[in-house]
Amino acid sequence: THTVESMIEIYPTPSVDFYTDPEEASILTPNIQFHAINEGALALYWYFGDGDSATINTASPVHFYPAVGQYGVQLVGVNHYNCKDTAYKEITIVDELSFYSPTGFTPNGDGINDCFKLCGNGIDPNEFYFVVYDRWGEKVFETEIYDGEDDCQGCGEGSWNGAMNNDPNLADELLPSGVYIWYCSFVDNFGNQHEETGEIHLVR
Numbered sequence: 001t002h003t004v005e006s007m008i009e010i011y012p013t014p015s016v017d018f019y020t021d022p023e024e025a026s027i028l029t030p031n032i033q034f035h036a037i038n039e040g041a042l043a044l045y046w047y048f049g050d051g052d053s054a055t056i057n058t059a060s061p062v063h064f065y066p067a068v069g070q071y072g073v074q075l076v077g078v079n080h081y082n083c084k085d086t087a088y089k090e091i092t093i094v095d096e097l098s099f100y101s102p103t104g105f106t107p108n109g110d111g112i113n114d115c116f117k118l119c120g121n122g123i124d125p126n127e128f129y130f131v132v133y134d135r136w137g138e139k140v141f142e143t144e145i146y147d148g149e150d151d152c153q154g155c156g157e158g159s160w161n162g163a164m165n166n167d168p169n170l171a172d173e174l175l176p177s178g179v180y181i182w183y184c185s186f187v188d189n190f191g192n193q194h195e196e197t198g199e200i201h202l203v204r
Contacts, residue, residue: 014041016077017087026096030065041077049073068095097122097188104201107162117159119148127187177204
């Protein structure tokens, strides 16, 4: 019989966990604060589930998520024996409807505020209708194109440039300064129908 005393040594493992604030966030404010619960780990490695990660002992990182969805988050703790423990949770970024209309625009060709467009978040671009009338009820612009997701700047197919039917080459059709009435109907990403109306001030 041959006996080797203390031949095998079992190293302790760390214990890590984490919680989030909030557990579920809106796409309008998709910032998640993470808080690590750590016993015995010298290094913490975060994997946020969207291809980005933070390392080097960050106990309470804040992460911004760019899109709606569910994300699997992992926290890996490593001690000085290189033993590891992993905690895993899923967080959710939910969609949310927002709708915005400016109150005025200046179509003078200076590249600043030259067009009027509706914008927001969670709007189905396939179920969108937008029309503008003058003070006598004549239709001056209409479109079924929506290109205003999260962006109220710039001109596009879904925006009104202040000309009759958006044609700036018709000199006699350029519309005067004044108050115009707009109407919009659309379906959100949850399938709900919406109708909005308001005034827009055209200033030349």
